Structure formats: C-alpha cells, structure tokens
Amino acid sequence: MNQWRQVPQRRQRRDRNPLRRSVDRIEARAIAAVLALAVLAFVVLGVLAGHRAYSLGLAQQRAERGWRLAVATLEQSAAESANNAGWDVAWVPARWQLPDGQHGSGEVATELDARAGQKVTIWVNSEGQQMPAPLNSAGVCDQVVSTVLWILMATAAGAAIGAGAIRLLCNRRRMAGWQRGWEKIGPTWSRHA
Numbered sequence: 785m786n787q788w789r790q791v792p793q794r795r796q797r798r799d800r801n802p803l804r805r806s807v808d809r810i811e812a813r814a815i816a817a818v819l820a821l822a823v824l825a826f827v828v829l830g831v832l833a834g835h836r837a838y839s840l841g842l843a844q845q846r847a848e849r850g851w852r853l854a855v856a857t858l859e860q861s862a863a864e865s866a867n868n869a870g871w872d873v874a875w876v877p878a879r880w881q882l883p884d885g886q887h888g889s890g891e892v893a894t895e896l897d898a899r900a901g902q903k904v905t906i907w908v909n910s911e912g913q914q915m916p917a918p919l920n921s922a923g924v925c926d927q928v929v930s931t932v933l934w935i936l937m938a939t940a941a942g943a944a945i946g947a948g949a950i951r952l953l954c955n956r957r958r959m960a961g962w963q964r965g966w967e968k969i970g971p972t973w974s975r976h977a
Contacts, residue, residue, distance in 0.1 A: 811951065841919060844919050850909065850910045851915055857879055858904060862897065872895065874893070874896050878890065878906075882912040886912060892914060
C-alpha cells in the first residue's frame with residue numbers, strides 16, 4: 785500500500801525520475817541560471833561594447849582626416865639599412881616634402897629589395913610626422929567584431945567557471961549524501977556478506 789502512495793508523488797516531479805536527488809535538481813537549475821545569465825550578459829555587454837568600439841572607431845577616423853599622403857625618397861637601400869625588422873620589411877632612412885613645403889625625415893617601412901633614391905608613399909599627419917595608414921570602414925568593423933568576440937569569450941569563460949563551481953559544490957554535497965547513506969546501510973549490508 786505504501787508503494788502506491790509514492791507513485792503519485794513521483795509523478796508530481798517534473799522529470800518523473802525517482803532516482804534523481806534534490807541536489808541534482810538544484811544543480812540543473814543553477815547551471816541553467818548561469819547559462820541564461822551568461823547569454824543575457826553577452827547580449828547586453830556585446831551591444832554596449834560594440835557600440836562603444838564603433839564610436840571610438842568613428843572618432844579615430846575623424847581625428848585622422850587631416851592625414852595626407854606624401855612621397856618619401858629613400859636615402860639608403862634596404863640592403864644597407866641595419867634596421868631590418870621583419871622577414872619582408874626593412875626600415876630605411878628617408879626624406880619627404882610636406883604639403884606646406886617643409887621637409888620631414890625618418891625611417892619608413894620598405895620592401896627588402898628597395899634601392900636608394902626610390903620613391904615610397906607614406907601617410908603623414910598635419911605636423912609632418914609619419915603615421916600608419918588611417919583607419920577605414922573595414923578597420924572600424926574589425927574593431928567592433930573583435931570587441932564583441934572578446935566579450936563572447938569572457939562571458940563563455942565566466943559561464944564555464946560558474947558552472948564548474950556549481951558542479952564542484954554539488955558533487956561535494958552528493959558525496960556527503962552518499963557517505964551518510966553508506967553509514968546507514970553499510971553496517972547492515974556488511975553483516976550479510
């Protein structure tokens with residue numbers, strides 16, 4: 785008779801698994817909550833950080849509007865230069881003329897086979913200092929995408945750490961429950977062995 789009373793109680797549980805412990809249900813709900821929180825955090829932080837990266841990219845583009853192309857003349861060949869920075873780039877001393885007629889000088893990146901007197905196109909700011917190429921629309925999009933990807937990785941790592949911590953705590957609780965169960969059942973079971 786006692787078995788028949790327990791059957792309706794089992795059916796009231798959502799998963800209808802009589803072997804599932806309360807710690808299992810708590811763990812499942814807590815991990816689901818962590819994952820939902822991670823998705824929500826990714827959406828909110830991704831939108832905010834993506835918007836901020838886009839705004840900063842546009843501000844950088846506005847600041848770089850004054851940059852102009854200049855033609856630099858190499859003073860040495862790439863083979864003579866001691867500043868070979870990479871596999872395919874040599875930094876060679878060069879001089880260039882600014883739009884206002886003044887001259888600028890510095891080291892410019894060239895190919896390894898560049899010769900003295902060769903002309904190289906560079907970007908300069910309003911003071912005549914050599915600058916990298918200005919940020920274009922694709923660069924702004926790259927900044928936004930990389931920012932959102934970093935947010936995705938950070939929220940995924942946070943969710944994994946949170947789920948791992950929940951799992952660890954629930955496993956400790958499970959082990960303690962098994963130990964208590966064994967302390968009750970073990971002595972009676974071992975007598976029969």
